[in-house]
Amino acid sequence: MDVRLILMGPPGVGKGTQGELLAERFGIPRLSTGDMIRAALKAGTALGERVRVYYEAGELVPDEVVLGLIAEAFDGPATAGGFLLDGFPRTVSQADGLGALLAERGLKLDAVLSLEAPERELVARISGRRVCEACGLVTHVRAVGDDAPCPECGSSLVQRSDDRAETVRNRLAVYREQTEPLLEYYARSETGLTAVDGLGTKEAVRDRLLETLQYAESPA
């Protein structure tokens, strides 16, 4: 199905997990600028080296860098049937840039979803988050226990370098200052904005998101 979505929300709210579930359901790619940046850091590309200091400090990387990444993805074949944007846009200038990219291609957004959760829950989720070095599985110490191996492949689980406590506080502050104004921006846009409660099990949140999208797809 042709569907173009933005999934917004603060760090740790579950955009990655829910974005995967939704993208799978609609058969569209999930475009995560955070994942693209981590891939560049891991590969040690010039772009990776350019953004490393921002990433490690929990600051936003420059707008033109992420806009370049998104423009590149839009020009690939994968996004012809739609996409889900996760972690982008994060500033008003990125949102304007996205609007221009869409307009040039005659495309429109179907929905902008905002996942929400209280700050203490975000901090608890992020500080316990662990990622498998080998297969990329994202899990939580609540689920696997401390110092456990990956339940999928047995490799080591590690903390993302920007998930340390000091960096997390900065990411939350950056979200409030630079990204939260976008909620209003999209609420006033033609597409509108729908807030969705991010608390509860993975399945409960997914079902809430899907229910919201049904209304977005078939306006009364």
Ligand code: ADP
């Ligand atoms: P989270 O939403 O949990 O913070 P992400 O993986 O989306 O995780 O982002 C991690 C980091 O990657 C951000 O703190 C920032 O440094 C960088 N980043 C990701 N997306 C963007 C973006 N759209 N604009 C600027 N920086 C970004």
Ligand code: ZN
């Ligand atoms: Zn693994």
